[in-house]
Amino acid sequence: MKFSTLIAAGFALAASVSVAFAEDISGAGATFPYPIYSKWADAYKKVSGVGLNYQSIGSGAGRKQIQAKTVTFGATDIPQKEEYLNTNGFVQFPMVMGGIVAIVNLEGVAGGDLVLDGDTLAKIYLGKVKTWDDAAIATLNPKSKLPSLPIIVIRRSDGSGTTFNFTTYLSAVSADFKKSVGAGEAVEWPVGIGAAGNAGVAANVMQTKGSIGYVEYAYATQNGLAWTDMVNSAGKRVKPNLSSFKAAAAKGDWANAKNFYLILANSPGEASWPMMATTFILMYAQPSDPAASSAALKYFDWAYSNGAKMAEDLDYVPMPDSVIAQVRSAWKGIAK
Amino acid sequence: MTTISENSKNLDMALSNDRARVLKSLVLSDTLFSFATRAAAYAVLLLLAGIIISLIVGAWPAMKAFGFEFLVTERWAPQLEPEPVLGALAPIYGTLVSSFIAMLIAVPFGLGIAIFLTELCPHSIRRPIRLAIELLAGIPSIIYGMWGFFVLGPFLANYIEPSIVAAVVNIPVLNSIFSGEMVSNLSLFNASLILAIMILPFITAIAVDVFSTVPPVLKEAAYGIGCTTWEVVNNVVLPFTRVGVVGGVMLALGRALGETMAVTFIIGNSFKITGSIFAPSTTISAAIASEFAESEGLHQSALILLGLLLFVLTFIVLATARFMLMRLEKRAGA
Amino acid sequence: MASYAARRRNSTFIMGLCLAATGIGVVWLFLILYSLLINGIPGLTLAVFTEMTPPPGEHGGGLLNAIFGSLLMTIIGVGIGAPIGILAGTYLAEYGRHSKITPVIRFINDILLSAPSIIIGLFVYGAVVVPMRSFSAVAGSIALAVIVIPVVVRTTEDMLLLVPNTLREAASALGLPRSFVIRRVAYRAARAGLITGVLLAVARVGGETAPLLFTVLSNQFWSANLLKPMANLPVTINNFINNPDANWKQLAWTGALLITAAVLSLNITARFFGASKDGR
Numbered sequence: 001m002k003f004s005t006l007i008a009a010g011f012a013l014a015a016s017v018s019v020a021f022a023e024d025i026s027g028a029g030a031t032f033p034y035p036i037y038s039k040w041a042d043a044y045k046k047v048s049g050v051g052l053n054y055q056s057i058g059s060g061a062g063r064k065q066i067q068a069k070t071v072t073f074g075a076t077d078i079p080q081k082e083e084y085l086n087t088n089g090f091v092q093f094p095m096v097m098g099g100i101v102a103i104v105n106l107e108g109v110a111g112g113d114l115v116l117d118g119d120t121l122a123k124i125y126l127g128k129v130k131t132w133d134d135a136a137i138a139t140l141n142p143k144s145k146l147p148s149l150p151i152i153v154i155r156r157s158d159g160s161g162t163t164f165n166f167t168t169y170l171s172a173v174s175a176d177f178k179k180s181v182g183a184g185e186a187v188e189w190p191v192g193i194g195a196a197g198n199a200g201v202a203a204n205v206m207q208t209k210g211s212i213g214y215v216e217y218a219y220a221t222q223n224g225l226a227w228t229d230m231v232n233s234a235g236k237r238v239k240p241n242l243s244s245f246k247a248a249a250a251k252g253d254w255a256n257a258k259n260f261y262l263i264l265a266n267s268p269g270e271a272s273w274p275m276m277a278t279t280f281i282l283m284y285a286q287p288s289d290p291a292a293s294s295a296a297l298k299y300f301d302w303a304y305s306n307g308a309k310m311a312e313d314l315d316y317v318p319m320p321d322s323v324i325a326q327v328r329s330a331w332k333g334i335a336k
Numbered sequence: 337m338t339t340i341s342e343n344s345k346n347l348d349m350a351l352s353n354d355r356a357r358v359l360k361s362l363v364l365s366d367t368l369f370s371f372a373t374r375a376a377a378y379a380v381l382l383l384l385a386g387i388i389i390s391l392i393v394g395a396w397p398a399m400k401a402f403g404f405e406f407l408v409t410e411r412w413a414p415q416l417e418p419e420p421v422l423g424a425l426a427p428i429y430g431t432l433v434s435s436f437i438a439m440l441i442a443v444p445f446g447l448g449i450a451i452f453l454t455e456l457c458p459h460s461i462r463r464p465i466r467l468a469i470e471l472l473a474g475i476p477s478i479i480y481g482m483w484g485f486f487v488l489g490p491f492l493a494n495y496i497e498p499s500i501v502a503a504v505v506n507i508p509v510l511n512s513i514f515s516g517e518m519v520s521n522l523s524l525f526n527a528s529l530i531l532a533i534m535i536l537p538f539i540t541a542i543a544v545d546v547f548s549t550v551p552p553v554l555k556e557a558a559y560g561i562g563c564t565t566w567e568v569v570n571n572v573v574l575p576f577t578r579v580g581v582v583g584g585v586m587l588a589l590g591r592a593l594g595e596t597m598a599v600t601f602i603i604g605n606s607f608k609i610t611g612s613i614f615a616p617s618t619t620i621s622a623a624i625a626s627e628f629a630e631s632e633g634l635h636q637s638a639l640i641l642l643g644l645l646l647f648v649l650t651f652i653v654l655a656t657a658r659f660m661l662m663r664l665e666k667r668a669g670a
Numbered sequence: 671m672a673s674y675a676a677r678r679r680n681s682t683f684i685m686g687l688c689l690a691a692t693g694i695g696v697v698w699l700f701l702i703l704y705s706l707l708i709n710g711i712p713g714l715t716l717a718v719f720t721e722m723t724p725p726p727g728e729h730g731g732g733l734l735n736a737i738f739g740s741l742l743m744t745i746i747g748v749g750i751g752a753p754i755g756i757l758a759g760t761y762l763a764e765y766g767r768h769s770k771i772t773p774v775i776r777f778i779n780d781i782l783l784s785a786p787s788i789i790i791g792l793f794v795y796g797a798v799v800v801p802m803r804s805f806s807a808v809a810g811s812i813a814l815a816v817i818v819i820p821v822v823v824r825t826t827e828d829m830l831l832l833v834p835n836t837l838r839e840a841a842s843a844l845g846l847p848r849s850f851v852i853r854r855v856a857y858r859a860a861r862a863g864l865i866t867g868v869l870l871a872v873a874r875v876g877g878e879t880a881p882l883l884f885t886v887l888s889n890q891f892w893s894a895n896l897l898k899p900m901a902n903l904p905v906t907i908n909n910f911i912n913n914p915d916a917n918w919k920q921l922a923w924t925g926a927l928l929i930t931a932a933v934l935s936l937n938i939t940a941r942f943f944g945a946s947k948d949g950r
Contacts, residue, residue, distance in 0.1 A: 024891060026898070038725035038890065051891045053899065061630030070804045130517065152520045157605040159415065159630050186415045193522050193616045194605030196626055199726070199913035206914045207490065208520050222727050223914035314727075362847045369849035370765050376757030377766060377775050380823060383816060384778050387789065390796040448691030456685055457692075467941070468696045474937040475702060476877020478904050479926050482911050487705050533698050540695070562674070564681030587784060594786020596880040597908070621788045621880070628792070629884050643792045650786055658780050 025296045028055035029062015029075030030161050031197040033096055033279040035218045036316050037075070040303045043310065048302070050295060058197060060159020060185055066090070066282050072292045074282040077161020078185055079261045090282045091334055093327040094260050095300070097252075097317040099217045099245040100166055100275040101227040105205050106132065106147065109226050112239055114141050117231035118173030118266070118274065124151055124212060125170065126177060127191035132210065140231075147210070154204045154213035157194025159185045165277035166214050169265040173233075173274075216277070217245070218314045234270045242315050244273035249317045252278075254326065286335050294336055301328070391647060394640035398422070401634055406641065412607035414627075414635040422638040424645060426607040430617035431646070434524055434599065435592040437613065438531035443585055445532075446539025451569055453540075454547040466544065473537035481601030484530040489521030489602050492529070497614055515612035522604035524617040530598050535588040542584025546577040546664060583660030590654040594646060596621040620646040703930070710927025713920040718928075722892055723906060726915040733925050735892045735901040739807065740876070740929075742894070743886070743902060746811035747875055751818025752868050758819070759826025764852050776827070783820040790816050791881035799885055807893075807900035810886030814875040821874055825867025829860040862943055869940035873933045879904035903929055 027037075034056035041052035055065070059076040066074030067088060075095070085092055102116060116124075120136045123129040129136050132146045156163045164185040171178035181187050195204045198215045202223055205213040217240050220227045229237050238244045248267035254260065264276035281300065287293035304327070308318035319327070398406065402422060409423020449469060453462055501516035550573050558568045574581070604616020605626050620642045628639050672680070717732045724731025758775070766772045794813040799805055833856045841851040857864065887899040888906055903925050910922035 024893070024898075035726055039727070041890075042725050042728075045891075053889050053891055053893070055887055055899070057887075058630050060632075064630055064632045067632070068803060150517055150519065152518065157626050184415045188411070188413045188416075189606075191518075191608075192606065193520065194618075194626070196605075196912055199915070202914040203912055204522070207485065208522070209494065211520070218727075219914065223916070225914065362850070366847040366849040369853070373757045373761035373765055376754045377761035377771075379754055380758050380775050380779050380782065380819065383819065384782060386797060387785075387793045390793050391789070394792070394796050445691045445695055448688040449695045452685070452688040452692045456688065465692060465696060467938070468699050470941075471934055471937060472695075472699050474873060474934055475699075475930055476879070476904065476933060478877060478879040478907055479702070479706070479930050482907065482922065482926055483702050483705055485911060486709075487701075536695055536698075564677050566681035566684045567677065590784050594788065596786065596788040601911070621786055624788055624792065625880060625883060628795075629887075640792060640796075643789055646786060647789050650784070651781060654781050654784050655777075658777060 024051040024053045025299055026053045026071045027073040028057055028065040028071045030059045030077045030279050031056045032077045032162050032216045032277055036311050036314050039310050040307050044299055044302055058158040059161035072296045077277045077279045078164045082259055089285050091285050092259050092280050092282055093330055094278045094280050094319055096311055097249045097278045099240050099273045100214055101217050101220050101240045103205050103213050103220050103225040103227050105211045111226045112229055115229040115237050122170040122174035122177040149210035152208050152211035153192035154195055154201050154211050155189050155192045158196050162198055169275045172266045230274050232272055232274045233266050233268055236270050238273055240273055244271055245317045248272035248276045254323045285333050290336055391644040395644045398637035398641040420634050424642055426609050427618050427620045427623045429609050431619040434528045437528035438592045441532035442536045442539055446536050447543055449540045450543030450547055453544050455565055469537050469540050477597040480530050480534055480598035484602040489526050492526055493519055493521045512611055518615045522602050522616050523614045525613040527599045527603040531592050535592050538588040539584055546580030547573055550576050579660045580664040583657045586653050586657030590650045594621055594650050596625050600625045706927045706930055709923035713924035718924055736903045736906040739900040739902040743807055743811045744876055747814025748818050748872055751815035752822050755819045755822025756826050759823045762827040763830035779820045779823045787878055788880040794885050805887040805899045807886055807896045810882050813881035813885045817875050818871040821871040822867050829863030830856055833859045866940045866944040869936050873936035876933045877929050879908055
């Protein structure tokens with residue numbers, strides 16, 4: 001008897017609370033852009049009072065959530081093909097670009113001390129280069145003293161756009177990798193420890209001696225992890241930073257990319273960083289909740305107009321103005 | 337005269353009316369209450385049925401697609417085109433091996449503690465020790481995972497495991513079980529050790545309970561003919577309580593098989609069977625926890641099928657455990 | 671047969687091993703508590719209870735939304751689960767004591783009691799999240815309720831069976847109906863035990879993570895909407911550990927300290943509650 005009154009009171013309380021509650025924008029997906037999304041969300045909440053509840057659960061999961069209509073938008077680092085977009089009635093547009101870096105945990109090795117090339121990185125992720133003093137790494141880094149520690153490979157356990165872009169790059173530079181692993185968001189890794197999300201990979205590399213992982217650049221810089229330089233397609237050693245990312249991003253031909261389908265891997269150019277990713281938003285053209293949908297669009301519009309500086313602060317590359325104009329016209333396809 | 341008798345008659349009638357009303361309301365509330373308890377009890381059965389049905393419904397597409405092959409396939413490729421290839425062998429292997437190692441460690445420790453508590457321990461410190469052990473069972477699984485990830489894993493990988501690897505590096509078989517190729521914070525062995533700590537209190541608690549069902553007169557008789565403490569334990573206590581001890585061990589095994597969060601953090605989520613216990617692996621529950629939220633279609637169905645397998649496995653183990661403990665209870669009651 | 675001295679030595683040796691096992695067993699608890707205190711206390715500020723979870727890369731922030739969500743879902747979960755559990759336990763101990771179905775229900779309940787909590791998560795995902803098309807605090811609360819029920823059934827039945835039959839007979843002899851005998855006499859006599867059971871159930875679900883992972887998800891912000899994802903401590907800790915951000919790591923340790931302190935003190939309270947009545 002007492003319990004039943006308690007329950008009734010509990011429900012009454014909860015109901016009254018939920019009525020008074022202002023609707024947040026809900027989204028889910030890629031962990032790659034999470035640092036910038038949450039920074040934008042915080043700033044946007046201050047100017048508009050509208051919050052963004054973004055679940056950083058991976059690109060694969062994000063697509064699943066938007067297909068299940070549990071969120072207003074899905075975020076994926078993998079551009080989706082026309083067929084997929086049409087079957088689901090989605091509109092796709094790019095939000096921001098960024099660089100992927102390899103991070104290592106070796107005593108005395110700081111960011112930029114080591115350099116790797118695509119082939120060696122592929123061999124490490126194939127389990128063929130097993131120790132840090134392997135000849136393949138040593139010839140690239142003649143000046144560094146490398147320990148004979150085993151290489152602990154850390155990779156994603158979830159469906160990941162970062163993995164997709166990373167493996168697309170490795171497949172582009174290593175025929176061996178393309179044949180035995182290939183490009184995909186969740187590939188069959190021959191070796192390694194699986195970690196969830198960019199953050200999970202970073203946390204595990206931080207925690208594990210002799211490990212290597214791949215993450216979005218902001219995850220490395222924000223947490224003081226040692227990234228490596230890369231040898232790019234022009235054979236030049238480049239450092240990961242905003243200018244090498246911008247150089248790579250500039251090679252993207254967005255004007256001719258239908259539905260913004262474009263993959264930026266192994267970009268040409270002497271200054272280009274080789275491992276890039278673009279993160280996309282998926283929304284329904286005919287949303288079941290138009291109010292929520294236009295609230296989300298309002299947020300994205302604000303981010304395009306006011307978010308470039310914040311993105312660059314975190315070393316993301318904002319979309320060029322021409323692409324933003326393209327996106328805004330694509331939004332006309334979303335019912336209000 | 338007549339008025340008085342009429343009055344009393346009226347009063348009687350009023351009283352009996354009242355009584356009838358009260359009785360009627362009592363009967364009503366009585367029926368309602370009894371109905372509510374019965375409904376709640378049946379709800380427990382419905383819950384189990386609901387769990388089984390929802391698992392079978394969810395797992396059906398995977399059962400149809402993979403059939404028996406599911407159990408013997410090591411490959412786990414959810415993104416493979418055109419059709420994913422999914423097999424349960426690696427998570428089943430990881431689940432069984434991690435639970436086995438955990439039992440190997442926890443059973444002797446648990447029984448040792450129980451023997452200490454029932455045969456040796458001074459009365460005054462018995463309760464605090466029991467409390468300390470039982471509180472281990474109260475610590476949430478995620479805390480174990482966190483502690484294993486930040487504290488135990490790095491400690492084992494940096495200080496303990498390299499010397500084990502070095503010690504057995506030239507001994508065949510052992511050098512592949514304790515392979516040094518992948519020694520890291522996250523491995524099958526580290527997960528097993530955490531599991532062992534987590535199930536220790538279950539084994540201890542049940543062992544203490546069943547040890548105390550031994551009639552004191554049996555033990556006293558054994559002591560009386562000059563048995564040492566160990567001889568009493570080995571020849572009287574253990575044989576008398578064997579069924580109960582096995583039941584308790586099975587109950588702990590059921591826990592170990594299904595443990596999720598702690599294992600997910602430190603097993604390394606790798607669908608490869610390497611044969612080395614210092615290599616990363618995965619378990620059924622870890623696979624579900626780390627992949628379910630993003631899965632779809634056959635992949636999700638296969639994860640639910642894994643869940644169903646886990647449920648059947650733990651059901652068998654737990655049912656056996658309960659059966660054995662029930663037998664002991666009956667004997668103790670008789 | 672070996673000499674008595676040798677047998678004594680053997681026995682002493684094995685008992686020494688048992689003592690060592692006890693020492694090692696007890697030491698884990700203190701090692702874990704030590705880590706929690708050392709790492710958790712530095713982050714234990716007032717802000718933890720007054721501010722929301724911060725975005726990564728920022729300083730400060732707290733766990734208010736997560737603590738609120740955990741409390742709310744635990745209250746609802748126990749609010750649903752405990753009455754059902756008490757009623758079902760009552761049936762097993764009172765009305766159905768001699769019924770044929772009772773041993774079956776008791777057996778099934780014991781299985782549910784130890785069933786992996788991730789399975790409960792899968793069940794609630796299929797039974798609540800999919801039909802509702804949304805992760806929600808309601809789904810999480812239901813998952814917790816499913817875990818609460820068997821715990822409460824078990825303790826309720828055990829405690830009611832401890833109530834002497836003479837009490838029931840005396841009450842029945844006064845002409846009290848059965849439900850009154852149970853509610854006014856048996857419940858009252860077993861009250862401490864029933865409360866212990868509910869407290870233990872609260873302690874059990876307070877730290878549960880696996881069944882919440884794909885039923886409530888979590889939430890970066892404050893949300894009190896029961897039909898939407900809601901922040902909660904265990905999943906927040908789960909997400910924060912899986913992140914290299916130092917501020918998040920600190921909050922995760924502090925959150926872990928809070929959960930453990932709450933759960934362990936509930937456990938201890940429940941035990942003393944039960945023990946004081948047992949000794950009477």
